[in-house]
Amino acid sequence: MFARLAHLWARRASSSVGEDIDVTDLVVGLGNPGPEYEHTRHNVGAMVADELARRGGGGLAVNKKTHTRSATVRLAGRGVVIGVPMSFMNLSGGPTSSLAKYHSVAPTEVIVVHDELDIPFGTVKIKRGGGSAGHNGLRDVTKALGTPDYVRVRVGIGRPPGRMDAATFVLKPFSAAERKELPFLVDDAADAVEEILASGVEAAQMRFHTKG
Secondary structure: OHHHHHHHHHHHHOOEEOOOOOEEEEEEEOOOOOOOOOOEHHHHHHHHHHHHHHHOOOOOEEEOOOOEEEEEEEEOOEEEEEEEEOOOHHHOHHHHHHHHHHOOOOHHHEEEEEEEOOOOOOOEEEEEOOOOOOOHHHHHHHHHHOOOOOEEEEEEOOOOOOOOOHHHHHOOEOOHHHHHHHHHHHHHHHHHHHHHHHHOHHHHHHHHHOOO
């Protein structure tokens, strides 16, 4: 554990922020705009993006050209744009595609962080490509990028209790018990993104999919 912490702190200490960074990757955290959605389950991807920007020494600022909040930082030795669409979730694709084109990032170098109903709360999974599994944000991103072959960091929020509709569940705030664990979940998801940037998707999967 101490070695892992030292490794992460070494990365963060060397992080930097600035527009003169040579960008190679784009990380997009999905969510809905506005204070009424800020702390909801559907916005956990945006929470991770904010954490990554903080680690890179910057803050997300409005980019009117791409309709995002974004920052250009250095993470894991790479130039990375961190972005959050300013559109609603089901219209995430346009801002994501615009940000990728603005910084000349290929769709295969895009990492999308999003909430995932089919994974237990507190769990982080990683994959490249695949379907949207009913996630409207992913569906729109895939359509706008023209390919599903981007990387997804799937942040588990669990299934709704009882007969609650999934669309209602994702727009509700985390429970009191979940809020106590949420900072650790956001930190794990941000660590997963940094591991992908540093070591690649397969290495990140080995680390996070076997985490006990």
